[in-house]
Amino acid sequence: MLEEIAIIPRILVEMIRVGETSGNLTAVLDESAEYYERSIDSKINALISLIEPVIIILLGMVIAVMLISVYLPIFTSIRVIQ
Numbered sequence: 001m002l003e004e005i006a007i008i009p010r011i012l013v014e015m016i017r018v019g020e021t022s023g024n025l026t027a028v029l030d031e032s033a034e035y036y037e038r039s040i041d042s043k044i045n046a047l048i049s050l051i052e053p054v055i056i057i058l059l060g061m062v063i064a065v066m067l068i069s070v071y072l073p074i075f076t077s078i079r080v081i082q
Contacts, residue, residue: 012032015028015032
C-alpha cells in the first residue's frame with residue numbers, strides 16, 4: 001500500500017517492512033525521521049545560503065535608489081542657485 005504513494009521513497013518502505021518483521025518498528029521510524037530531518041535541514045540551509053546574497057544585493061539597490069532620490073533634487077537645486 002505504501003509502495004503506491006509516489007512521495008514516499010522506496011528505501012523508507014523497505015525499512016518499514018524490515019522494522020515490522022523484526023518487531024523494531026519504533027526504532028526504525030525514529031532513525032528514519034532523524035535522517036530525513038537532517039536531510040531537509042541541510043537542504044534548507046543550502047537554500048538560505050544561496051538566497052542571502054541576493055537579498056543583500058536587492059536591499060542595497062533599494063537603499064541606493066532611495067539615496068539618489070533624496071540627494072538628486074538637493075544637488076540640482078544647488079546648481080540652479082549658483
